[in-house]
Amino acid sequence: MNCDKILDDLYYNEAGFSFVKRVLIYFHSLHCPRCAAHRRALRVASDCMKDDFFPSAGNIAENIMSLIQAGDFTDDEVKRESMPFRAWIITGFAILVSLSSAYLGIDYLMPTSTHTVYFMLPLGITIGAVITAFAAIFIGCHITELSKWLGLRPRQ
Numbered sequence: 001m002n003c004d005k006i007l008d009d010l011y012y013n014e015a016g017f018s019f020v021k022r023v024l025i026y027f028h029s030l031h032c033p034r035c036a037a038h039r040r041a042l043r044v045a046s047d048c049m050k051d052d053f054f055p056s057a058g059n060i061a062e063n064i065m066s067l068i069q070a071g072d073f074t075d076d077e078v079k080r081e082s083m084p085f086r087a088w089i090i091t092g093f094a095i096l097v098s099l100s101s102a103y104l105g106i107d108y109l110m111p112t113s114t115h116t117v118y119f120m121l122p123l124g125i126t127i128g129a130v131i132t133a134f135a136a137i138f139i140g141c142h143i144t145e146l147s148k149w150l151g152l153r154p155r156q
Contacts, residue, residue, distance in 0.1 A: 100126045
């Protein structure tokens with residue numbers, strides 16, 4: 001038997017092979033280090049797949065809901081903490097500068113010359129999506145401060 005035939009046969013369960021075929025595979029593995037290493041790797045992989053590699057987590061939703069029901073939280077105890085406005089603004093400018101500086105790099109010139117204007121569309125969509133997501137997260141985290149600052153009163 002040659003190496004190609006042995007490597008093809010290794011992916012099947014050896015228990016289904018005849019005794020002669022198992023002996024041929026074994027003797028071939030004795031003198032061919034490549035096939036022997038492949039056979040060992042497949043045996044280790046099959047052993048890992050047979051055992052429970054990761055223990056089961058149980059029902060996570062029930063665990064979380066029991067922890068929530070066990071806790072007595074009031075609005076005074078739960079204080080929302082968020083980043084200050086200055087940190088958000090600095091982060092926003094850093095994201096804006098890093099995304100807009102993609103146009104100035106050497107790596108930008110080659111795809112632009114190859115794909116012409118069609119390369120600008122995905123880059124513009126990416127920049128717009130990142131800035132929109134950042135603004136939405138910022139507004140969501142500071143909705144109470146922004147509504148006070150804009151003079152909006154909360155719904156009752």
